Amino acid sequence: MSVNATKEDELLRSVKKRNTLMRLFRYLLTYKLVIVAVIFIMIITVSISILNPLIIRRAVDVHIAKRDMNGLLILGGFTLCLNIIFVLLVKLRMYLMAKISNDVLLTIRQELYTHIQKLSFSFFDSRPTGKILARIIGDVNSLKDVLSNSVTTLIPDFITICAVVVIMLIMNWKLALAALATLPLMLFGLWYIQTRSHIRWQVHRKKSSNLNAFIHEDLSGMRIIQSFTAEDETEESFDHLLKEHRDSFIHAIVLNDGFFSVVDISWGLGTIAMYYVAVKLLGITDANVGTLIAFGMFIGMFWHPIMNLSNFYNQLITNITGAERIFDILDTKPDIADAGDVIDLPQIKGEVRFDHVSFAYDEDTQVLNDVSFKVKPGETIALVGPTGAGKTTIVNLISRFYDVQEGHIYIDGYDVKDVSIESLRNQMGIMTQDNFLFSGTIKENIRYGKLDATDEEIIAAAKAVNAHDFIMKMEKGYDTELQERGNGLSIGQRQLLAFARTMVSMPKILILDEATSSIDTHTEVLVQQGIEALLKGRTSFVIAHRLSTIRKADRVFVIDEGKILEEGSPDELLAKRGLYYHLYMAQFKNI
Numbered sequence: 001m002s003v004n005a006t007k008e009d010e011l012l013r014s015v016k017k018r019n020t021l022m023r024l025f026r027y028l029l030t031y032k033l034v035i036v037a038v039i040f041i042m043i044i045t046v047s048i049s050i051l052n053p054l055i056i057r058r059a060v061d062v063h064i065a066k067r068d069m070n071g072l073l074i075l076g077g078f079t080l081c082l083n084i085i086f087v088l089l090v091k092l093r094m095y096l097m098a099k100i101s102n103d104v105l106l107t108i109r110q111e112l113y114t115h116i117q118k119l120s121f122s123f124f125d126s127r128p129t130g131k132i133l134a135r136i137i138g139d140v141n142s143l144k145d146v147l148s149n150s151v152t153t154l155i156p157d158f159i160t161i162c163a164v165v166v167i168m169l170i171m172n173w174k175l176a177l178a179a180l181a182t183l184p185l186m187l188f189g190l191w192y193i194q195t196r197s198h199i200r201w202q203v204h205r206k207k208s209s210n211l212n213a214f215i216h217e218d219l220s221g222m223r224i225i226q227s228f229t230a231e232d233e234t235e236e237s238f239d240h241l242l243k244e245h246r247d248s249f250i251h252a253i254v255l256n257d258g259f260f261s262v263v264d265i266s267w268g269l270g271t272i273a274m275y276y277v278a279v280k281l282l283g284i285t286d287a288n289v290g291t292l293i294a295f296g297m298f299i300g301m302f303w304h305p306i307m308n309l310s311n312f313y314n315q316l317i318t319n320i321t322g323a324e325r326i327f328d329i330l331d332t333k334p335d336i337a338d339a340g341d342v343i344d345l346p347q348i349k350g351e352v353r354f355d356h357v358s359f360a361y362d363e364d365t366q367v368l369n370d371v372s373f374k375v376k377p378g379e380t381i382a383l384v385g386p387t388g389a390g391k392t393t394i395v396n397l398i399s400r401f402y403d404v405q406e407g408h409i410y411i412d413g414y415d416v417k418d419v420s421i422e423s424l425r426n427q428m429g430i431m432t433q434d435n436f437l438f439s440g441t442i443k444e445n446i447r448y449g450k451l452d453a454t455d456e457e458i459i460a461a462a463k464a465v466n467a468h469d470f471i472m473k474m475e476k477g478y479d480t481e482l483q484e485r486g487n488g489l490s491i492g493q494r495q496l497l498a499f500a501r502t503m504v505s506m507p508k509i510l511i512l513d514e515a516t517s518s519i520d521t522h523t524e525v526l527v528q529q530g531i532e533a534l535l536k537g538r539t540s541f542v543i544a545h546r547l548s549t550i551r552k553a554d555r556v557f558v559i560d561e562g563k564i565l566e567e568g569s570p571d572e573l574l575a576k577r578g579l580y581y582h583l584y585m586a587q588f589k590n591i
């Protein structure tokens with residue numbers, strides 16, 4: 001059962017913002033050399049921009065005051081060259097930073113994807129796919145500006161502020177102090193806003209995630225929605241989620257906009273204070289016009305980076321939740337993982353033994369109770385029983401998609417926990433009811449069962465399960481492109497392709513959840529023959545829905561309420577007139 005349903009907000013572990021930031025910026029360290037180059041470029045560009053007011057001061061106080069036109073022209077030419085270099089360097093810096101930040105996003109996405117592939121079924125049980133997608137796509141994207149601005153804004157603006165403050169203090173410390181007097185006001189304002197803003201952005205990201213999950217689920221289930229004419233209801237749910245998404249954004253952005261007002265007010269008041277002091281100083285002492293113009297420019301050069309920094313801080317607060325959500329997944333340990341000292345399962349014969357196995361998906365409900373059985377290599381076991389009895393659970397445990405809480409499962413005498421998961425699953429063929437096919441060619445889909453299979457092996461597998469003929473009737477045969485999930489193929493054809501995919505992997509143990517959907521008689525015969533081909537020579541567990549499969553099974557396990565109630569050959573069980581007999585009579589008496 002999903003603990004994190006589509007419309008519910010996700011739960012996140014709480015982590016310190018500082019830790020998240022440090023971890024995020026650690027990704028940048030891989031690009032140390034480029035960052036040093038970027039910083040070097042920035043030192044030059046910042047120096048050029050700091051020179052400009054000083055050049056103007058010189059132009060006004062020296063050349064214009066002395067009417068020295070030649071000197072003014074030379075100064076103008078020099079300034080022009082300087083600023084052309086400035087523009088070129090800024091372009092180069094932007095290119096380098098765009099490259100680094102995109103490379104970091106790529107790395108994070110790759111790490112996330114690789115990690116998610118290792119996570120256990122329980123992780124996917126508890127999260128709608130749309131929410132996982134939201135983290136890989138949306139949350140990672142949200143980090144782009146934070147990463148690039150962290151170097152391009154944080155460093156040059158910080159250098160600019162320090163340099164401007166030092167120059168202003170040297171030029172006239174009284175004017176400087178007057179201009180900076182409102183700094184504490186700004187710091188207090190920013191602190192006040194950020195403490196409240198972060199939570200609001202967390203809520204907004206969760207609402208985005210809900211919306212994403214809903215859209216994903218809605219699109220995947222569109223056929224069902226349309227067949228049950230449930231469009232109005234889903235639209236209502238969509239509108240509701242959309243409204244929550246919008247409201248949470250407005251709630252957060254309203255507070256965020258305060259960032260700029262706080263800086264603007266502090267900037268304005270600081271400028272007034274500076275001119276107030278300047279006018280008084282001008283009246284009495286040494287401040288001349290050039291100094292005042294330069295000071296006016298410096299004040300802009302001081303507050304502008306402060307505005308940039310607050311903007312960056314604002315971005316950080318807005319998007320840090322994206323990083324928190326990404327690291328939340330990266331820190332999720334797979335429930336099912338190889339223990340330190342596992343061995344590779346050698347080539348098996350296919351004996352399966354359950355030894356007093358008990359299992360529950362969560363603390364509340366016990367699903368399997370003390371189940372024990374032994375299956376010989378090559379035996380076909382049909383699992384039958386009412387819905388929810390625990391049949392799928394038994395087969396999921398054999399492939400170790402979940403770990404048992406009590407007891408042991410042995411394959412050829414090896415406890416499944418003592419062997420590597422890869423070597424275990426490599427010798428199993430698992431066919432669920434959902435014969436999931438990927439977009440790609442038929443050949444590629446079959447090759448999924450064994451990645452190094454030759455074309456001959458693929459064709460042999462397809463022939464063995466009766467898929468070859470229908471494939472050859474298609475326009476491009478094995479090279480026919482399939483649509484997503486195999487749309488465009490009939491249900492029977494999809495089943496046959498899934499059989500071929502399993503066949504090519506030549507598993508020693510086969511797990512087959514037989515599809516219940518009815519198909520036309522001709523395909524049904526092909527499918528039955530396909531199943532028989534698959535079962536031949538391997539230990540098989542079939543969650544059986546076809547009478548023919550049950551009849552051909554060596555033994556039938558009748559499962560109910562997490563226990564094996566009856567066990568024996570189909571004929572023995574019929575003769576016993578127990579639960580199997582009743583199930584049989586209810587399901588198959590008319591066949």
Ligand SMILES: Nc1ncnc2c1ncn2[C@@H]1O[C@H](COP(=O)(O)OP(=O)(O)OP(=O)(O)O)[C@@H](O)[C@H]1O
Nearest residue numbers: 001125361362367386387388389390391392393394
């Ligand atoms: N991922 C899960 N998380 C929590 N509970 C689960 C999960 N999967 C199954 N269950 C519960 O475990 C019990 C056994 O389910 P299981 O799927 O094994 O039954 P089944 O016999 O295969 O049923 P069916 O024939 O309907 O597929 C059910 O009560 C089900 O609700």
